Amino acid sequence: MSSDSAPAARDLIAFYLETGVDCALEDEPVDRLTARDRPVVAPAGASSVPARQPPTRAVAAAPRGAIAPPPEIAIESAREAARTAPSLDVLRTLLDSFEGCALKFTASRLVFADGNPQARLMFVGEAPGRDEDIEGLPFVGRSGQLLNRMIAAIGLKRGDVYIANVIPWRPPGNRTPTPQETQICLPFIRRQIELVNPDVLVTLGNPSTQTLLQTREGIMKTRGRWFDYDTGTRTIRAMATFHPAYLLRSPSYKRMAWLDLRAIAKALEGTALEQSTST
Ligand code: URA
Numbered sequence: 001m002s003s004d005s006a007p008a009a010r011d012l013i014a015f016y017l018e019t020g021v022d023c024a025l026e027d028e029p030v031d032r033l034t035a036r037d038r039p040v041v042a043p044a045g046a047s048s049v050p051a052r053q054p055p056t057r058a059v060a061a062a063p064r065g066a067i068a069p070p071p072e073i074a075i076e077s078a079r080e081a082a083r084t085a086p087s088l089d090v091l092r093t094l095l096d097s098f099e100g101c102a103l104k105f106t107a108s109r110l111v112f113a114d115g116n117p118q119a120r121l122m123f124v125g126e127a128p129g130r131d132e133d134i135e136g137l138p139f140v141g142r143s144g145q146l147l148n149r150m151i152a153a154i155g156l157k158r159g160d161v162y163i164a165n166v167i168p169w170r171p172p173g174n175r176t177p178t179p180q181e182t183q184i185c186l187p188f189i190r191r192q193i194e195l196v197n198p199d200v201l202v203t204l205g206n207p208s209t210q211t212l213l214q215t216r217e218g219i220m221k222t223r224g225r226w227f228d229y230d231t232g233t234r235t236i237r238a239m240a241t242f243h244p245a246y247l248l249r250s251p252s253y254k255r256m257a258w259l260d261l262r263a264i265a266k267a268l269e270g271t272a273l274e275q276s277t278s279t
Contacts, residue, residue, distance in 0.1 A: 068099060068100055068101060068102040068104075068105070069099075069100055071180040071183065071184060073100070074100030074101060074180075074184045075100075075183050075184050075186075075187070077098075077100050078098065078100055078101075078184050078185070078186075078187045078188060079187045081094045081095075081098060081187075081188075082094070082187035082188045082190065082191035083187070083191070085191055085195070087195065088113070088117050088192065088195050088196070091188065091191055091192060091195060092110070092112045092113075094188075095110060095112065095168060095188050096110050096112075098188075100184055101169065101181055101184045101185060102181070103167065103169035103170070103171055103172075103177070103181055104169050106169075106170075106171075106172045107128070107133055107169035107170045108133050108134065108170070109133065109136045110136065110168050110169065111128040111132045111133065111136055111137060111138050111165065111168050111169065111170070112136075112164070112168055113138065113162060113163060113164040113192065114137045114138055114139070114140075114158070114162075114163045114164075115158060115159060115160070115161050115162040115163045116159055116160055116161065116162055117162060117195075117196055118196075119160060119161045119162040119196065119198055120198055120199040120200065120268060120271070120272075121156070121160070121161045121162070121198055121199070121200050121202065121264070121268060122161065122162045122163075122164070122193060122196050122198035122200070122201050122202070123139075123147065123151075123161060123162070123163045123164075123202045123204055124163075124164055124165060124166060124189065124193070124201065124202070124203050124204065124208050124212060125138060125139060125143075125163075125164075125165045125166070125204045125205065125208055125243065126165060126166055126167065126177070126204070126205055126207040126208050126243070127165050127166065127167035127168075127169070127170065127171055127174075127177055127207075128165060128167075128168070128169065128170040129141055129143070129170060129174050130170065130174065131144070132144075132170065133169075133170035138163050138164060138165050139163055139244070142245075142248060143243070143244035143245040143248065144244070146244035146247060146248060147163070147204075147244045150244065150257065150261060153258065153261055154261050154262075154264065154265040154268075155265070162196050162198065164189060164192055165189070165208075166182060166185060166186070166189050166207065166208050166211050166212065167181060167182065167185045168185065168188065168189075176207075177207070182207070182211055186211060189212070190212075190232070191232075193212075193229075193231055194231045194232045194233060197231060197233070197234075198236065199236060199237070199267075199268065199271040199272075200236065200237050200238070200239070200264060200267050200268055200271070201229050201236060201237070201238040201239075202238070202239055202240075202241060202264060203238065203239075203240045203241075204240075204241065204242070204243045204244065205219060205240075205242065205243025205245070205246060206218060206219045206222075206243075208240075208243075209222050209240035212229070212238070213227045213229065213238055213240060215227075219240060219242060219243075219246075222240040223239075223240050223241050223242060223256065223257075223260055224239070224240075224241070224256065224259060224260045224263065225239065225240070226238070226239055226263075226267075227239070227240070237267055237271075239260060239263065239264055239267075241257050241260040241261070241264075242256070242257045242260075
């Protein structure tokens with residue numbers, strides 16, 4: 001690098017960091033302008049959905065050779081894989097070998113879950129961040145530390161609850177997952193909830209709430225309210241609350257999160273009582 005180009009390179013790296021790009025996807029730089037990586041333009045009259053597309057510019061973000069199928073095929077195969085998983089261990093294995101979601105190819109590893117698979121309380125967040133991608137466990141960064149304190153506030157430990165995300169791979173640079181990526185991962189998290197079979201489900205933040213509780217309302221309206229959630233085998237109670245990352249940015253909402261946690265603790269006591277009187 002010449003001394004003239006050094007400031008430009010520094011500016012570029014500073015720009016990348018500011019926009020959330022904090023990891024390299026490949027060891028070697030890729031010249032996206034060469035013919036090999038140019039977007040492929042289908043000839044006039046060709047089918048609009050080829051069975052397996054060659055690397056377009058969007059797909060080229062993944063390591064070469066890794067191509068996710070079209071979303072509708074990926075969703076169907078996710079449903080099929082999730083449906084057939086008889087246990088959490090099998091579900092994890094199926095997810096680990098699932099190639100239908102492009103996020104798999106940019107993440108370092110699968111972030112499946114943490115905590116107790118027999119828990120009565122399950123938390124579901126949006127998607128792993130950088131720390132989670134490194135450790136392979138959900139909620140281990142700053143938000144995770146706050147989540148641990150939220151769990152402790154109702155007298156439980158992290159090991160007493162089960163924690164997962166709607167999306168089990170880190171989106172590059174922590175970008176928002178696309179609706180297609182969410183739909184592809186949805187059958188897996190739904191099956192994961194069914195297999196854990198908690199008494200109470202807590203969705204953390206807007207994306208997880210809207211996806212799992214099938215609402216279009218924002219978190220300010222949904223938080224603190226009880227929803228029915230059909231696991232596939234029974235109906236359980238579900239509550240949305242603020243995402244810990246949001247609480248770190250807006251600590252004044254911790255008071256409301258505390259109210260939500262009180263209601264969650266009370267519901268757990270209630271279901272424990274129901275279970276002890278029915279046996
Ligand atoms: N945010 C999430 O939604 N999930 C994590 O695992 C970490 C941060």
